Amino acid sequence: DDITWPPYPFIEPRIDAVTMTWLGTTTILFDDGETQVLIDGFFSRPSIFDVVLQRPVSSDAANINYVMDEYRMRRLAAIIPVHSHWDHAIDVGAIANRSSASIVGSESTANIARGAGVPEDQIIVAGSEAYEFGQFSVRLVPSRHGPIGWRGSVPLPGTIEEPLAMPAPIQAMRLGAAYTVVVEHPLGTVMVQGSSGFIEGELVGVQADLVLLCSYGLTSLGREYAEKYWQEMVTTTGAKAVIPMHFDDFTRPFGEVVPFPRVLDDIETTARWFESFRDTWDTGVKLYKPEFGRAVTVQPPPPSST
Numbered sequence: 001d002d003i004t005w006p007p008y009p010f011i012e013p014r015i016d017a018v019t020m021t022w023l024g025t026t027t028i029l030f031d032d033g034e035t036q037v038l039i040d041g042f043f044s045r046p047s048i049f050d051v052v053l054q055r056p057v058s059s060d061a062a063n064i065n066y067v068m069d070e071y072r073m074r075r076l077a078a079i080i081p082v083h084s085h086w087d088h089a090i091d092v093g094a095i096a097n098r099s100s101a102s103i104v105g106s107e108s109t110a111n112i113a114r115g116a117g118v119p120e121d122q123i124i125v126a127g128s129e130a131y132e133f134g135q136f137s138v139r140l141v142p143s144r145h146g147p148i149g150w151r152g153s154v155p156l157p158g159t160i161e162e163p164l165a166m167p168a169p170i171q172a173m174r175l176g177a178a179y180t181v182v183v184e185h186p187l188g189t190v191m192v193q194g195s196s197g198f199i200e201g202e203l204v205g206v207q208a209d210l211v212l213l214c215s216y217g218l219t220s221l222g223r224e225y226a227e228k229y230w231q232e233m234v235t236t237t238g239a240k241a242v243i244p245m246h247f248d249d250f251t252r253p254f255g256e257v258v259p260f261p262r263v264l265d266d267i268e269t270t271a272r273w274f275e276s277f278r279d280t281w282d283t284g285v286k287l288y289k290p291e292f293g294r295a296v297t298v299q300p301p302p303p304s305s306t
Contacts, residue, residue: 003271008243008288011297018187019295021071024254025087026194026214026245029071030183030298035134036076038101039181039192041092043067046170048251056167057086059094059116063254068098071293076101077133082194083145084108084176085156087250093118104131104140107159108176114163126179135186140179141203146196148217154197180233182206188298191237194246196221198232208237210298214246215274219266223273230277234285241286242274257292 011017021029027040044060067073076099081089089109093116096103103113104124113123124131126140149155158174180203181192191208196217211234218226234242247267248257259267271287278285 002268003289005271005287005289007291007294008241008296010294016187018185018298020190020298021295022212022243022245022290022292023067023071024248024257024292025250026082026192026212027088028192028212028245029073030136030185030190031075031295032135032185032187034075035136036073037133037136037138037183038073038076038079038095039183040081040088040194041079041090041095042087042250043091043095043254045250045252045254046086046090051170051251054169054171056169057090058166059091061094064091064094064098067254068095073099077136078102078104078131078138080104080138080140080181081109082143082181082192083178084112084160084173086170086173088194089173090170092116096122102131102133104138105179106177108174111160111163112173115165115168126177130184137184139182139184141182141206142199143178143180143193143195143202144197144199145175145178146214146217146221148196148220180206182208185298190298191233191239192245193233196226196229198229200228200232203232203236206237208239210241210243211237211239212243212245215244215267215270216246216260216265218270218273220264226270226273227277230274231281234277235281239282239285241288242278243288243290244270244274245290255292 018032027042030037046057093113096118110123130137130139145154183190188209190210192212249260
């Protein structure tokens, strides 16, 4: 509430519009009225005690059923996790089994899907090509996870080498490959960055109207790192608008949007940095707050009236 950015402009969805619905962390539902694409799949919410005590966890069937019904996921064509950590990929298999959606991701993500019994013909191990789902064209661009662990390490590194059956502790859900996901549509292009890492120069040539930008961990990495991250994600792509993502405490119940404790991350400090970076490098970029569960159009936002 202390961040004074407006919410992303709401335009009444039309038949020819693409909508985006943020469902916490970087779980985002895209819908053009014919086809739906889901980035990540994180509706089950293991508690902080499950995480710390390394308790075996499973997907929450009741919660998944509720979310898929509430947000009308009846035309789901693809589920695309940005990497294989539990806060991005724990539910991809359960969601795919309730739909005909393909899962596109790393071999580690494929093994999460296999462990859930997803048919092999619904699993796509990502390559460099674009994947077409209706009018959506999706590319998974190689990236890195933010070095937000102890002494600059990456949390839960490594790969998932065999099908991962649930229940399993979240520590079994290893990173695998990390991606920047570019969702292109004739009505607009959105880039989703699900972790505060980057590969320098990897996004040269990528254009985006809107960047959904992971902010978690930037305060621990420092302002200089955050500025370089902004340049790689926003300046390089020529984005017109930025919405921060993944600032919310993912050990809270689904739908409860609460920032992480300041000792772990300070979204207010990050917001001030983003304003400064925008004013230095990209003065035309608009900064917006996300609104949980509200479908908004992903077409380039209308020009400001001021």
